[in-house]
Amino acid sequence: CTTTPSRPVANEEVHRQHLASLQTLQAFDLKGRIGVQTQKQGFSGGFTWNHQPATDQVALFSPLGSQVATIDKDPGGVTLVTSDQKTLRAQDAETLTEQNLGWRLPMQGLHDWALGRPTAAPHEAIWDEQGRLTRLKQDGWDIEYSQYQRVGQYDLPHKIYMKSLQLNLKLIVERWNIDDSNDTSALQSKP
């Protein structure tokens, strides 16, 4: 695998500053489209995702707007509800989606990656002149960030292509709603 090409140190500083600017982001709500590809099958359609520090709510939609599935994560585990109203539960999203949808949703690191920042695990990164990630290799994933969009004071990804041996995920974020108030009381009041 490629080592990080030599970059002027200042650039590293710019990258560090960009990541620091994302530090305050603990919760978000996004709407967009998702493309899922495994060796055998694929899906493409709409998706919404509400992320809070302790919970995640993901919904998948067909092109006709009908809901195909919901994936809800809380400290106790993850629940998947499918369009034929089957409810399935597991300890984590990875095993749950693999058993029922045939592909592993990497929920663990996904919210950091969606924001354009690595998790704490070892990783390799390439960034652009504004310090924004353009390529991130971490936890067996090779993630490309091809477009960013300005959301308030933040630069957040618009188009993300995540590749792993088993699964490719393409995300297009049509709309970000950012909730970066630090005091958790504000978060609690969220419905």
Add this chain to the structure above:
Amino acid sequence: DGPERLKAFYQNTVGLKAQFKQTVSDAQGRKVQEVTGDMQLQRPGKFRWDYQKPYVQQIVGDGQKVWLYDPELNQVTVRSLSKAIGSSPAAMLAGSKEMEKSFALQDGGNQGGLEWVKATPREKESGFEQIMIGFKGDQLAQMELLDSFGHRTLIEFSQIERNPTLAAQAFRFVPPAGADVVGE
């Protein structure tokens, strides 16, 4: 009544061209999506839905397969038409025989100046609880889809041309070079 309208629609509408507006609202009635585009259909089994705004997407039924292409995702998802019939209203409109097999038909009464037929999918996995098709006379006017999460998709047709001459090309789909083609 409704089912009669639908049978008449299948009999005397071999081809169709129209614009559509698709509005999706969630279980609380909040609008979550509005997409516009145009569609064509050619019996049996051929149809094309071109979503234009706010994003581009194409659904093409070529008689055997249903192709779903999202240019921004650069992904083509392919399904066999027979499998798609139960879950894709576009395929349902274009096919008459499969319709009876996949849906139980009932009269949906008159509402909003339209005569409705209620189509309830026979098998659960279609993803829809119920599909309503509304006719003005024997002219297709609206479709309403209710999914098992309470989402309601309303499709309103306009600028309808019945039995226009349609280019066969419209119902052929060739995946663009470089697009990821994925089976379902």
